[in-house]
Amino acid sequence: MLCLAIFLEELHSSFSIFAFPASDFSSQILQRTSIMTDWTECMNYGIHIAREAREAILHAFRIKKAVMLKSSPADLVTETDQRVEKMLISAIHEKYPLHKFIGEESVAAGEQLILTDSPTWIIDPIDGTTNFVHRFPFVAISIAFTVKKQTEFGIVYSCVEDRLYSAQRGRGAFCNDIPITTSGQEDITKSLLVTEIGSERDELALSIMTSNLHRLLEIPIHGIRAVGTAAVDMCLIATGGADAYYHIGMHCWDIAASALIVCEAGGVVIDTNGSEFDMMARRVIAASSSSVAHRISQVIRAFPCQRDDELHAPPPKKSTIDHTTDSNKVHKTGSGQRRL
Numbered sequence: 415m416l417c418l419a420i421f422l423e424e425l426h427s428s429f430s431i432f433a434f435p436a437s438d439f440s441s442q443i444l445q446r447t448s449i450m451t452d453w454t455e456c457m458n459y460g461i462h463i464a465r466e467a468r469e470a471i472l473h474a475f476r477i478k479k480a481v482m483l484k485s486s487p488a489d490l491v492t493e494t495d496q497r498v499e500k501m502l503i504s505a506i507h508e509k510y511p512l513h514k515f516i517g518e519e520s521v522a523a524g525e526q527l528i529l530t531d532s533p534t535w536i537i538d539p540i541d542g543t544t545n546f547v548h549r550f551p552f553v554a555i556s557i558a559f560t561v562k563k564q565t566e567f568g569i570v571y572s573c574v575e576d577r578l579y580s581a582q583r584g585r586g587a588f589c590n591d592i593p594i595t596t597s598g599q600e601d602i603t604k605s606l607l608v609t610e611i612g613s614e615r616d617e618l619a620l621s622i623m624t625s626n627l628h629r630l631l632e633i634p635i636h637g638i639r640a641v642g643t644a645a646v647d648m649c650l651i652a653t654g655g656a657d658a659y660y661h662i663g664m665h666c667w668d669i670a671a672s673a674l675i676v677c678e679a680g681g682v683v684i685d686t687n688g689s690e691f692d693m694m695a696r697r698v699i700a701a702s703s704s705s706v707a708h709r710i711s712q713v714i715r716a717f718p719c720q721r722d723d724e725l726h727a728p729p730p731k732k733s734t735i736d737h738t739t740d741s742n743k744v745h746k747t748g749s750g751q752r753r754l
């Protein structure tokens with residue numbers, strides 16, 4: 415019964431399924447078969463709601479924010495992250511009631527993270543929350559859509575820059591509707607790399623992270639950048655603005671959409687250990703070419719991270735930091751308020 419419901423939902427979600435002339439039955443069957451894998455309508459809807467969510471993010475970007483902590487003192491969340499995620503999920507649920515969700519803030523609130531074969535929206539409402547809190551102008555909405563665990567489309571909206579990256583499987587990658595391609599660079603010594611420090615602050619993670627930087631810089635490479643949002647970092651590889659990205663410790667919602675965007679732009683996405691990319695493994699290298707990707711994998715090491723599909727996150731802790739726009743200074747709340 416449930417299978418039939420999902421089948422009907424897929425038919426309904428797919429593009430203009432009822433638009434065929436009734437006379438040509440065999441061509442209807444053929445077209446339906448191909449249309450079954452066309453998720454354009456869902457993608458357009460995802461883009462539509464991402465544009466609405468951007469308005470909410472830009473409004474909140476400039477005003478006072480209460481900040482809560484998640485897994486570490488550097489893993490931040492705001493009320494806007496939570497509100498935007500709810501907005502996105504309820505808009506999608508209303509249109510596609512049988513679709514499933516994996517949302518960063520829903521998982522942080524205790525929801526189970528399970529990727530099934532059902533159509534699933536993987537959402538990061540604000541990628542770059544630390545940037546958002548500090549008003550560092552790179553924050554993105556990341557939306558990936560999977561069916562049978564394969565990503566069908568990805569949307570990354572870099573809100574302040576107003577750059578909307580998108581890709582549908584097999585149909586190329588775009589930024590604001592203009593096709594994008596990776597640099598095609600094959601030589602690591604001529605490459606500009608991007609990475610993120612992430613929110614891990616334990617001794618082992620810090621020492622592996624710094625020794626990775628050291629080993630890459632001594633190759634030598636042209637340089638290393640960090641923008642503060644994994645989704646945008648990966649899209650920069652897709653545009654050819656940088657040649658490779660690596661990251662250990664991010665989550666599936668950070669990179670699911672941009673991994674497809676990189677591949678559709680002609681790039682390569684692998685695990686940091688050189689094996690096939692697994693979006694739940696919390697390790698990624700995205701590069702302009704296979705040779706650059708594998709060279710990086712030979713040089714860097716990964717610290718151990720619990721897989722996303724084995725995570726059991728504690729709920730966010732109460733507010734400890736406030737970022738105000740009036741003074742633009744950080745102050746601590748709680749007993750005996752203190753201005754820094």
Ligand SMILES: O=P([O-])([O-])O[C@@H]1[C@H](O)[C@H](O)[C@@H](O)[C@H](O)[C@H]1O
Nearest residue numbers: 541542543610612642643644664
């Ligand atoms: O928490 P969030 O801002 O959505 O996402 C974070 C950003 O992508 C950051 O660049 C990366 O270093 C972290 O690992 C992510 O968790």
Ligand SMILES: [Mg+2]
Nearest residue numbers: 538541542668
């Ligand atoms: Mg994120």
Ligand SMILES: [Mg+2]
Nearest residue numbers: 518538540541
């Ligand atoms: Mg986020």
